[in-house]
Amino acid sequence: MNWDTVNRDFKRYLLLERGLAENSIVAYQNDVNKLQNYAELHELAIPQITTKELQNFLVWVNEFSISTYSQARLLSGIKTFFKFLQIEYDVEHNPAELLESPRITRKMPAVLSIEEIDQLIAAIDLSTPEGMRNKAILEVLYGCGLRVSELCNLKRSNLYLDVEFIKVEGKGNKERLIPIGQQAIQYLRIYMDEVRVHIPVKPDSEDFVFLNRRGSPLSRVMIFLIIKDLSAKIGLQKEISPHTFRHSFASHLVEGGADLRAVQDMLGHESITTTEIYTHIDKDYLQSVITQFHPRS
Template sequence: MKWNTYIKDYQSYLRIERGLSKNTIENYSFDIERLCLFLEANRIEVSPIKISDETVQEFIYSVSKEVNPRSQARIISGLKSFFNYLVFEDYRNDNPMELIEAPKTGRKLPDTLSVEEIDNLIAAIDLSSNEGERNKAMLETLYGCGLRVSELVSLKISDLFFEEGFIKITGKGNKERFVPIGHSTQKYIEIYQKGVRVHLKIKKGHEDTLFLNRRGNQLTRAMIFTIIKDLAVKIGLNKNISPHTLRHSFATHLLENGADLRSIQLMLGHESITTTEIYVHLDRSFLKEVMHTFHPRR
């Protein structure tokens, strides 16, 4: 069996048994393919079940000179997972990554925007075009519901429960959750639906997809990134932002206004509360104020 065969089996395992998303599987696969390119460049002919600890260490050493510690840690984690799978399937007796430690990266705090910056970003959208009405509805939904970009582009009309005030989101691992949606966000979605989407020639298979491009196809994640980056340039925003920035801002603003962490966790669809806890580190002055206001021994 060659590397490609093992990689395909591993991808099937990640998809079927672990229920990971397509994007996550692609990231795991990229790390293995990078190792394959290293072997090819150094003319090392070895299968994944025969590769030695020393060869893997040489690869990690070469990578450490090309990428930052955070990327290096991700590659090490991805390869450990791959070789753990090979051990689990009895292809190998050991994991050659076992003794390799990831570099200390510290906790990277997410970028956030103020409410004013988000207002300015959305206000910069040109509403004279059909795409403008769609883009406004998308950004309002991203920020108003705290969605991942993958959740936004796959959002269905049948997932909208406006009368109940919720939308149904299919998140990581195909896990479903219901997220509250405000009246203003509902309004912008309805404007887009009735004024723009209804006139599109929708491609087969996308009849239920909410946000579409001008050809009637589902939008790509990359397109959402481009839309937001262009708007940031337009208003002269000197921050490196992405669709995820709106999600982080959603959580941060909820926390600043008194929402509890457990509620934020449920709305974001985080499996663990520890993932949500990163937002606690964004505004320590707010936490200090909460302590002085509510603790009996303030």
């Protein structure tokens, strides 16, 4: 049982048996690579890795000052790996079975106010083709609550603007339909009709909505830089990312009285508990209103 063979089989298992997306597979492989580095450093073969060795491994990893969330994610990957060994290699004992994940305190996501979103979008220079594209990007990002990967992979063939819907491919290659508002539709059409038609599109990129000036799909990093530049332009003090627009989309819907199940469907959350965090944001908002305006506060 050598690492190269096991790693290859593990990747195949994640792809075919678990049906995971490429990003998730890479994350699991990175977890196992860390374990492999530790095992080779201590001259341990895979069958020699015990629960005690895994505990020592987690202590070793913690020396690199990784966050509690990263530790929990790493442990999840390691548990999946040993579960795979039980299934595919008939390994009797699972040394990861009794390991407990570190307790994670749920951190409230950063949320922009409607005024801050308006300021960011208003700061875009619409005199350039890139500015018209960026306007459409932010309108779609906030108007549909997309993950940045979903935005980068958005296809023209999945735009149903006449009926005000788009189809996106989320985590685990799961597709979902999301309503798209008139403002996002307006600027998306302007971009498609007046900017994108003049871009020399690279082969295999014809169906992607958002392209760079060379005709390739935009990367996640590029979206982040667009938002970072706009944030600096208006002097915004909050640390924001593309995901902040997704959080703001959900928070503003919940504040407005939207049904939590509907928000869950639009965000593509598997569990309603993930969506419920936005009810806590709403409670914080209500508390601040009481503190600010109630005469007995």
